[in-house]
Amino acid sequence: MFTALRSFARIPQLLRAQNPCRYNLNLLGQPSTPFPLFSRNMTLNQTMRKKPVKKKKNPRSPALEGCYQKKGVCTLLTTMKPKKPNSAQRRVARVKLSTGKTVFAYIPGEGHNLQEHSVVLVRGGRAQDLPGVRYKLVRGALDLGGVVNRMRARSKYGAKKPKTK
Incomplete structure (x- = not known):
């Protein structure tokens, strides 16, 4: 599982010779879910399956x-x-x-x-x-x-x- 994630984080050999500020983000590969991989207070499995549920705030008045x-x-x-x-x-x-x-x-x-x-x-x-x-x-x-x-x-x-x- 983590080896697959590491491969997404590596920069391809083609891009290393260029200016590091001009990486083409489309060539880097995208994670398989539309949600951020390491969001706060969620395990990796939870992040893969669903997005965090927002708590509803109670009004003060x-x-x-x-x-x-x-x-x-x-x-x-x-x-x-x-x-x-x-x-x-x-x-x-x-x-x-x-x-x-x-x-x-x-x-x-x-x-x-x-x-x-x-x-x-x-x-x-x-x-x-x-x-x-x-x-x-x-x-x-x-x-x-x-x-x-x-x-x-x-x-x-x-x-x-x-x-x-």
Whole structure:
């Protein structure tokens, strides 16, 4: 088996005298399968018989259904405790999306003006220390106001530019 493969890898005597950069690849001989001979994580027999099966990636935010954002209505405002070693009360909202799915979304920034039945914009992105919270709310969009007195990274928190005197 391997002697046959070595013969494919050898350069014919006719081509050795020429410039090595100008080998005619058609004269070198082709492997018997259309797949690469030594692909990653496959034995030689597997490579000869079939190509590798690609794993399907699971989406990180499946409720958005491939969209960047979805509109939703707040059904519950509550707090959650983060995972160890952190200690705090993180503000989260249970949101019913326009698709009918219900998700928990993190409210970024300090303070908020949300109430039950507020209309919010939900984007993907998990809260790093809250298990099960895979979405965030967009500050400064729809009913959720921007963070007050925010000076740095204002665009992430929907804060307006302060008036200069």
